[in-house]
Amino acid sequence: xxxxxxxxxxxxxxxxxxxxxxxxxxxxxxxxxxxxxxxxxxxxxxxxxxxxxxxxxxxxxxxxxxxxxxxxxxxxxxxxxxxxxxxxxxxxxxxxxxxxxxxxxxxxxxxxxxxxxxxxxxxxxxxxxxxxxxxxxxxxxxxxxxxxxxxxxxxxxxxxxxxxxxxxxxxxxxxxxxxxxxxxxxxxxxxxxxxxxxxxxxxxxxxxxxxxxxxxxxxxxxxxxxxxxxxxxxxxxxxxxxxxxxxxxxx
Amino acid sequence: xxxxxxxxxxxxxxxxxxxxxxxxxxxxxxxxxxxxxxxxxxxxxxxxxxxxxxxxxxxxxxxxxxxxxxxxxxxxxxxxxxxxxxxxxxxxxxxxxxxxxxxxxxxxxxxxxxxxxxxxxxxxxxxxxxxxxxxxxxxxxxxxxxxxxxxxxxxxxxxxxxxxxxxxxxxxxxxxxxxxxxxxxxxxxxxxxxxxxxxxxxxxxxxxxxxxxxxxxxxxxxxxxxxxxxxxxxxxxxxxxxxxxxxxxxx
Amino acid sequence: xxxxxxxxxxxxxxxxxxxxxxxxxxxxxxxxxxxxxxxxxxxxxxxxxxxxxxxxxxxxxxxxxxxxxxxxxxxxxxxxxxxxxxxxxxxxxxxxxxxxxxxxxxxxxxxxxxxxxxxxxxxxxxxxxxxxxxxxxxxxxxxxxxxxxxxxxxxxxxxxxxxxxxxxxxxxxxxxxxxxxxxxxxxxxxxxxxxxxxxxxxxxxxxxxxxxxxxxxxxxxxxxxxxxxxxxxxxxxxxxxxxxxxxxxxx
Numbered sequence: 001x002x003x004x005x006x007x008x009x010x011x012x013x014x015x016x017x018x019x020x021x022x023x024x025x026x027x028x029x030x031x032x033x034x035x036x037x038x039x040x041x042x043x044x045x046x047x048x049x050x051x052x053x054x055x056x057x058x059x060x061x062x063x064x065x066x067x068x069x070x071x072x073x074x075x076x077x078x079x080x081x082x083x084x085x086x087x088x089x090x091x092x093x094x095x096x097x098x099x100x101x102x103x104x105x106x107x108x109x110x111x112x113x114x115x116x117x118x119x120x121x122x123x124x125x126x127x128x129x130x131x132x133x134x135x136x137x138x139x140x141x142x143x144x145x146x147x148x149x150x151x152x153x154x155x156x157x158x159x160x161x162x163x164x165x166x167x168x169x170x171x172x173x174x175x176x177x178x179x180x181x182x183x184x185x186x187x188x189x190x191x192x193x194x195x196x197x198x199x200x201x202x203x204x205x206x207x208x209x210x211x212x213x214x215x216x217x218x219x220x221x222x223x224x225x226x227x228x229x230x231x232x233x234x235x236x237x238x239x240x241x242x243x244x245x246x247x248x249x250x251x
Numbered sequence: 252x253x254x255x256x257x258x259x260x261x262x263x264x265x266x267x268x269x270x271x272x273x274x275x276x277x278x279x280x281x282x283x284x285x286x287x288x289x290x291x292x293x294x295x296x297x298x299x300x301x302x303x304x305x306x307x308x309x310x311x312x313x314x315x316x317x318x319x320x321x322x323x324x325x326x327x328x329x330x331x332x333x334x335x336x337x338x339x340x341x342x343x344x345x346x347x348x349x350x351x352x353x354x355x356x357x358x359x360x361x362x363x364x365x366x367x368x369x370x371x372x373x374x375x376x377x378x379x380x381x382x383x384x385x386x387x388x389x390x391x392x393x394x395x396x397x398x399x400x401x402x403x404x405x406x407x408x409x410x411x412x413x414x415x416x417x418x419x420x421x422x423x424x425x426x427x428x429x430x431x432x433x434x435x436x437x438x439x440x441x442x443x444x445x446x447x448x449x450x451x452x453x454x455x456x457x458x459x460x461x462x463x464x465x466x467x468x469x470x471x472x473x474x475x476x477x478x479x480x481x482x483x484x485x486x487x488x489x490x491x492x493x494x495x496x497x498x499x500x501x502x
Numbered sequence: 503x504x505x506x507x508x509x510x511x512x513x514x515x516x517x518x519x520x521x522x523x524x525x526x527x528x529x530x531x532x533x534x535x536x537x538x539x540x541x542x543x544x545x546x547x548x549x550x551x552x553x554x555x556x557x558x559x560x561x562x563x564x565x566x567x568x569x570x571x572x573x574x575x576x577x578x579x580x581x582x583x584x585x586x587x588x589x590x591x592x593x594x595x596x597x598x599x600x601x602x603x604x605x606x607x608x609x610x611x612x613x614x615x616x617x618x619x620x621x622x623x624x625x626x627x628x629x630x631x632x633x634x635x636x637x638x639x640x641x642x643x644x645x646x647x648x649x650x651x652x653x654x655x656x657x658x659x660x661x662x663x664x665x666x667x668x669x670x671x672x673x674x675x676x677x678x679x680x681x682x683x684x685x686x687x688x689x690x691x692x693x694x695x696x697x698x699x700x701x702x703x704x705x706x707x708x709x710x711x712x713x714x715x716x717x718x719x720x721x722x723x724x725x726x727x728x729x730x731x732x733x734x735x736x737x738x739x740x741x742x743x744x745x746x747x748x749x750x751x752x753x
Contacts, residue, residue: 075397079390096420103431104391106398107422139581140606146577147608169598171609180605326648330641347671354682355642357649358673 002029002064002090005057008080008101010229010237011088013207014051015077017228017240019070020205021047021198026116027066033059033238039119045198046243048121055229055237057085066090066097067111073099076106121243126215126223128155128190131183132176134226135208137162140174141200147172150247151196155186155216164196182211190216192246202242221245253280253315253341256308259331259352261480261488262339264458265302266328268479268491270321271456272298272449277367278317284310284489290370296449297494299372306480306488308336317341317348318362324350327357372494377466377474379406379441382433385477386459388413391425392451398423401498402447406437406467415447433462441467443497453493472496504531504566504592507559510582510603512731512739513590515709516553517579519730519742521572522707523549523700528618529568535561535740541621547700548745550623557731557739559587568592568599569613575601578608623745628717628725630657630692633685634678636728637710639664642676643702649674652749653698657688657718666698684713692718694748704744723747 014034018025021040028035033052039045053059080086080101087100091107099106140162144151147166154161160181164172178184199222203212206226215223221243228238265285269276272291279286284303290296304310331337331352338351342358350357391413395402398417405412411432415423429435450473454463457477466474472494479489516536520527523542530537535554541547555561582588582603589602593609601608646653646666656663662683666674680686701724705714708728717725723745730740 072397076394079394094420096422102390103426103428104394105422105424105426106394107420107424109420139604143578143581143606143608146574169596169609169611171598171607173607173609175605175607177605323648327645330645345671347673353641354677354679355645356673356675356677357645358671358675360671 001060001062001092002066002088004059004061004089005085005087006055007057008077008084008086009082010051010055011086012074012077012080013228014049014238015070015074017049017205017242018047019074020201021045021242023069023071024111024116025068025070026113026118027068028118029061029064029066031061031063037118037121038116040198044195044245045202046119046121047240049228049238049240051229051238054234064090065113067113067116068097069108069111072108076108079104079106121241124215124217124221124223124243126217126220127188128186128216129183130155130160130181130186130214130216131211132160132181132214133208134203134206134210134212136176136180137174137203138208140172141196141203143172143174144196145200146170149196150193151199152191152193153214153216153222154189154191155184156189157186158184160184160214186216190218192216192219192222193248194222194244194246198244202244206240219246219248252311252313252343253317253339255310255312255340256336256338257306258308259328259335259337260333261302261306262337263325263328263331264479265300265489266321266325268300268456269298270325271452272296272493274320274322275362275367276319276321277364277369278319279369280312280315280317282312282314288369288372289367291449295446295496296453297370297372298491300479300489300491302480302489305485315341316364318364318367319348320359320362323359327359330355330357372492375466375468375472375474375494377468377471378439379437379467381406381411381435381437381465381467382462383411383427383431383465384433384459385454385457385461385463387427387431388425388454389459391423392447392454394423394425395447396451397421400447401444402450403442403444404465404467404473405440405442406435407440408437409435411435411465437467441469443467443470443473444499445473445495445497449495453495457491470497470499503562503564503594504568504590506561506563506591507587507589508557509559510579510586510588511584512553512557513588514576514579514582515730516551516740517572517576519551519707520549521576522703523547523744525571525573526613526618527570527572528615528620529570530620531563531566531568533563533565539620539623540618542700546697546747547704548621548623549742551730551740551742553731553740556736566592567615569615569618570599571610571613574610578610581606581608623743626717626719626723626725626745628719628722629690630688630718631685632657632662632683632688632716632718633713634662634683634716635710636705636708636712636714638678638682639676639705640710642674643698643705645674645676646698647702648672651698652695653701654693654695655716655718655724656691656693657686658691659688660686662686662716688718692720694718694721694724695750696724696746696748700746704746708742721748721750
């Protein structure tokens with residue numbers, strides 16, 4: 001059983017982060033809220049996203065799992081204004097999700113979840129941590145796309161840098177000091193190289209004012225944590241953790 | 252002879268409804284104003300649109316007919332701001348329409364109207380009538396496009412519904428009660444199935460706040476009447492009547 | 503040596519006019535500022551654009567020449583807000599231009615300028631002169647594109663006209679009298695025919711409120727002069743001169 005009511009904005013954010021990595025996903029529904037754990041098709045990146053029960057206006061569930069076509073679900077949610085309420089209900093008989101927005105009801109089939117395991121998020125000890133608003137690195141990522149398809153993230157004691165080296169002397173270098181960062185703790189200098197496409201998808205799935213907590217090492221995966229469904233009064237009602245494998249083939 | 256002056260907005264609306272069904276049309280010009288009667292190329296839908304003499308600032312005519320490339324005419328009218336005045340004049344010598352917008356004059360050739368008969372609008376006795384703002388059903392139509400290419404319109408005593416059933420349990424259901432409708436009179440329950448594309452073109456050719464008067468039966472054509480060239484002071488200076496044949500191949 | 507700091511807006515305007523005619527250009531850097539002289543690839547049009555030293559906040563140079571990929575440079579400049587400062591620096595060692603915008607640094611390779619001569623701008627004696635805001639002729643140019651690929655510019659004692667004649671009675675005629683013009687001096691009637699594409703690119707490379715000084719003859723090239731990098735306090739800090747060859751094949 002699953003019936004829940006939530007502000008469109010919060011649900012869109014949750015589904016948007018999931019959609020940055022996968023087209024289909026298994027949503028785990030429990031007393032705590034909604035959770036997705038997924039690995040992207042090429043096994044380079046991983047996401048764990050949680051939308052807590054408190055993000056919902058009403059929330060009646062038993063433990064279930066629902067396979068969802070994320071793209072289709074996102075397009076259904078575009079029908080709802082930012083502050084409009086969305087009612088979700090699982091139709092057990094026909095195995096579909098019924099989405100209610102105002103006078104509009106949209107039913108969509110659920111997918112078979114047997115081929116969708118819950119990936120195990122590896123525990124990592126990453127020496128550096130940077131907290132920065134998503135919007136601060138947006139221009140750097142955009143400029144980098146014209147130059148190469150990978151990007152190096154680095155930290156030093158007083159600096160967080162995105163460097164993208166292309167062919168033929170093309171180069172993008174975004175350097176953020178303490179003043180542009182919310183927080184920086186980097187006991188040692190760290191540098192890792194990543195797929196620019198994946199890094200960009202992750203960062204751009206979040207609003208420009210959202211703080212990203214980026215954990216970095218040298219030739220190690222990067223972890224990006226952020227709040228989801230942020231309410232001015234009650235705070236964050238969800239969170240997302242991205243993990244992205246490094247590209248080691250640097251020269 | 253034809254020379255007339257009109258606010259761009261009113262003319263755009265008139266031409267826009269015609270353009271939703273046909274690329275070329277014969278405009279009948281008379282003392283009463285402009286009139287178009289046309290059937291779409293696949294003979295599924297029909298339009299009769301009138302723009303009354305009172306919609307014009309000045310209007311000097313003898314009875315004539317002009318064949319117009321509607322797409323080209325629409326694109327010429329985009330040159331005019333909403334409240335800008337458009338002067339139309341038939342150049343008899345060169346058989347073209349001269350459109351004047353501010354300092355800009357655009358002449359476009361008239362088409363041969365010999366292959367453009369005036370279709371006869373059939374008289375229909377349709378038992379149900381719904382009046383609803385175009386914008387109220389816009390989201391339902393948009394959502395339906397992802398699901399199927401036909402849509403069922405139904406009325407009951409207290410309800411107007413758009414239902415679109417797709418493959419694989421996909422379904423859109425927009426249900427409007429008395430509160431969302433301007434008017435509803437349905438002595439018996441009616442349902443007819445229509446081409447979603449045509450229905451969408453008709454509805455979307457009108458502004459979101461325009462009231463549609465929808466007349467419906469069971470497995471019968473739908474008729475949609477609406478005002479055109481609405482002026483806050485003097486009321487509507489034109490009208491459009493759409494007719495759309497049902498799809499009977501329901502299962 | 504070249505290091506300079508300038509408001510993004512001024513630099514964008516300068517580069518934008520150059521980019522209307524050529525994809526690659528040689529920038530001449532001297533004590534006076536930046537200058538580009540270039541002929542478009544089909545040798546129909548020519549540009550001379552100057553951005554004076556006074557347009558810059560700081561300007562340290564020796565005489566150099568830099569070959570630039572204009573499209574790439576334009577796309578880099580889109581990273582800067584209108585009023586943001588851009589720092590340009592030539593990296594002599596790696597032969598590249600380093601562009602600094604806020605915390606973002608973008609290096610791009612310089613092109614070999616050996617195949618980029620400085621064209622000689624011919625001196626012309628053109629009898630008519632019209633001064634008109636770029637925006638006044640924008641709609642006329644846009645309407646003309648649907649009609650033909652060439653446009654006639656004409657002047658008479660009290661009139662400036664753009665006339666575009668298409669096949670099949672299609673015609674656009676924009677007629678501007680003294681009231682719509684900043685200035686008009688035409689001792690004799692002049693008419694020349696031009697490529698609409700080139701004329702459009704030139705005019706549209708400038709903002710709608712910029713005054714174009716159009717010099718015209720009969721079957722002679724047209725010259726268009728305009729200010730660049732206009733500052734409300736200090737006036738224009740640059741200028742552009744376009745030259746466009748006539749099309750003589752009028753009938």
